[in-house]
Amino acid sequence: MVNKPSLQILPLLGRHLWRRYCALDAKKSMHVAESVSRQPTLTLNNRKKKVALLVGYNGQGYNSFQIKPGNRSIEDQLLMALQKGGFASEEECQNSESVFLHCGAKTGKDISAVKQTVSLLLSTDNNVEERLNSHLPPEIRVLGIRPLAAEIDSALIRDPDFCTYGYILPTFALSPFGLESKSFRASPQLIDRFREILGLFEGTKNLHNFLLRSKFENPDSERSIKKFECLEPFELGNQQYVECQVTSKIFKKDQIRLMVNNF
Known part of the structure; x- marks a missing residue:
């Protein structure tokens, strides 16, 4: 806002020039007020x-975690929740690097x-978890939050070549x-045999038989599997389950299911 001249110089300006000066001053004041009103209002403080x-999520209907133009992603939803909850401005949420948002896996x-x-x-204020979840769709939940040292980053601890799938x-x-029945319980011998078979997939092999519409000569049929193991069985709802974990480069959709189901 421009400072108005003192009344002593009013005669020097002339009445018509004084009116123009006041109108110009009012116009500038209005512009400043509009500019301030457009600034994002953060409901939390800026101590970040x-x-x-x-984070846990059901990925059905999402293209991936990472933002891809024209596609729905988990990262998009997280950034929108940050903006709606007042944790970041609209400008910051247009670029995830502005808030240093990185995921630990793809x-x-x-x-x-x-x-x-x-x-x-x-922000380090309270109720961050609850406020984020209130702005996230029900298929995406923030399960916990922990402070990190400034030098630690999910992108740095992530293996660039291998991911572990369950x-x-x-x-x-x-x-x-x-003998298929929900009351069936796998014996230790059966679990050991299953582990031996999963171990046969380890190494770099052509897995075209476990890819939809893929041929042996297709270079994309080769996969490098670092580890393929079966964990100990566990009970859930009067039924026994087992978890298979495979450490490998990114698989195509349903490839692990086809490999396990062909046991």
Whole structure:
């Protein structure tokens, strides 16, 4: 806002020039007020620190975790929740690097994550978890939040070449033909045999038989599997389950399911 001249110089300006001066001053004041009103209002303070969010989500209907122009992504939803909750401005949310948002693993189309680590700069005020969840769709939940040292980042601790995938199935899927039943319990010998078979996939091999519409001569049929293991069975709802974990480069959709189901 421009300072008005003192009344002593009014005669020097002349009445018509004084009116023009006041009109110009009022116009500038209005412009400043409009500019201030357009600034994003943050409901939390600006004391931001590096934190880790533990996020779980159902990826059905999402193209991936990472933002891809023209596609729906988990990262898009997180950034919108940050803006709606007053944790970041609209300008910051247009570029995830502005809030240093990085995920600990990559996921593809329709892929879900029970626990995904996301690091970012965030306000240290209370009720952050509840406020973010109130602005997220029900299929995406923030499960926890922990402070991080400034030098730690999810993108840095992520293996650039390998990811670990989990696949849970009921053990009756491993039962001999004709004995399929929810009351089935896998013996230690059967689990050991299953582990031996999964171990055969380890290494760099052509896995075209476990890819839809893929041929042996297709270079994309080769996969490098670092580890393929079966964890100990566990009980859930009067039924026995087992989790398979495979550490490898990114798979195509349904490839792990085809590999396990052909046991």
